[in-house]
Amino acid sequence: MSDRLVTPERVDGSMSLLVDMMGDALDPAYADAARRRAAGPEDRPAPAKGRLGPLARAVVLLVLFGLLTGVAAAQVRGRANASGAARRALLADVQRQTTATDRLSRQVDQLRTAVAQARDTGLGDGARGRALAAQLSALELSTGQTKVTGPGLLVTLNDAQDPSTTTGNGRGGQLGDGRIYDRDLQDVVNALWAAGAEAISVNGQRLTALTAIRSAGEAILVDFRPLSPPYRLSAVGDVDAMQPAFADSATARRFTTYTSLYGLGFATQRVDRLSLPAATPPELRSARDANTASTASTTKPTVAPTGGTP
Amino acid sequence: MIPALALALGVVLGLFLHPTVPDALQPYLPIAVVAALDAVFGAVRAQLDGIFDDRVFVVSFVSNVLVAALVVFMGDQLGVGGQLSTGVVVVLGIRIFTNAAAIRRHVFHA
Known part of the structure; x- marks a missing residue:
């Protein structure tokens, strides 16, 4: 120890911590003990009766060390198993529910087809029935209640690769300049309608006159379902008229500028055959089926007083 | 030979006996x-x-x-337990590597 104290000042004096760590990896006590042993062999008495010999002591310590390691490893493994089991259970839950949802939506599709068929047969073959059926299908088309296929435009919008990219004008810009917001989606959808689109869907969500495009926190909701980028807008319509009209719209020109300014993703593509799903049927809040409404109106007076007395 | 056997015995004991460690001591193990x-x-x-x-x-x-357990315990009390355990692991890790390199030189003369 003493020889380390008199070593001349090192050039890298301030870095002694790292150097010491690398140089004195072996406990200096070993060297001290060896020196003491060399100085006087009788320095250490032979192990007294009942005390452990040097080898036994090391063995006991090594068993202890192994025990410590084993226990720690067992603990870590136990904890990992516990959290892994919870994760697996959650995953299985999610998968089960997704399968159930898929099955139910298939059932909805089947039932819808059955309803449409029943309605068509119910309307009959007469001229009046056929006129009504034609009117119905036209209405369904415009209200988005049926699946639609046809040629159209596929517009893809995406956040900038690095959402923190700035405007490049040196002012620093705002965080989130490179993100697509709900109003951007609204603008593009409106431009597509104006360009002559007959049916539009965003990431598989069909738009109707009642569909809201809004944001909740960071996510964009379309028809109250959260979407994640990239946003793919499929618009069915007369492509030859729609494409130039949309490309010439103020919105499309604005987004082209954004692409070069902020690195937003914006692309328009002609597709010969787009397939749009049906929208969820509108919820009836006030309207009632005439048959049940008549019974409800007769029961109402008898129910209302009992409900109003307390 | 005997030390190696002792080490293996300890590991096996620890893995299979499953002694329960008090919750308070678990982070320091x-x-x-x-x-x-x-x-x-x-x-x-x-x-x-x-x-x-x-x-x-x-x-x-x-x-x-x-000392290692004490340092981490102190860190936990002061709210820097994670950082201190990282520091302890880094320092001890460097020492272990340096000693392992010396052992390697002894054993393989390389």
Whole structure:
């Protein structure tokens, strides 16, 4: 120890911590003990009766060390198993529910087809029935209640690769300049309608006159379902008229500028055959089926007083 | 040979007996193991250097484990437990590597 104290000042004096760590990896006590042993062999008495010999002591310590390691490893493994089991259970839950949802939506599709068929047969073959059926299908088309296929435009919008990219004008810009917001989606959808689109869907969500495009926190909701980028807008319509009209719209020109300014993703593509799903049927809040409404109106007076007395 | 067997016996005991560790001590167990590992590597190197001393081994082992656990405990009380355990692991890791390199030079002469 003493020889380390008199070593001349090192050039890298301030870095002694790292150097010491690398140089004195072996406990200096070993060297001290060896020196003491060399100085006087009788320095250490032979192990007294009942005390452990040097080898036994090391063995006991090594068993202890192994025990410590084993226990720690067992603990870590136990904890990992516990959290892994919870994760697996959650995953299985999610998968089960997704399968159930898929099955139910298939059932909805089947039932819808059955309803449409029943309605068509119910309307009959007469001229009046056929006129009504034609009117119905036209209405369904415009209200988005049926699946639609046809040629159209596929517009893809995406956040900038690095959402923190700035405007490049040196002012620093705002965080989130490179993100697509709900109003951007609204603008593009409106431009597509104006360009002559007959049916539009965003990431598989069909738009109707009642569909809201809004944001909740960071996510964009379309028809109250959260979407994640990239946003793919499929618009069915007369492509030859729609494409130039949309490309010439103020919105499309604005987004082209954004692409070069902020690195937003914006692309328009002609597709010969787009397939749009049906929208969820509108919820009836006030309207009632005439048959049940008549019974409800007769029961109402008898129910209302009992409900109003307390 | 006997030390290696002792080590294996300890590991097997720890893995299969499953002694319950008090919840309060659980966070310090991994750090204690790393500290003990440092003492064991130092002992092996000392043995190969021919300066092994069982008393130094026992003292360094016990004090290493206790000090490492104590440092992390203090860190936990001060709210820097995670950072301090990282620091302890880095320092002990460097020592373990340096000693392992010395052992390697002894064994393989390379």
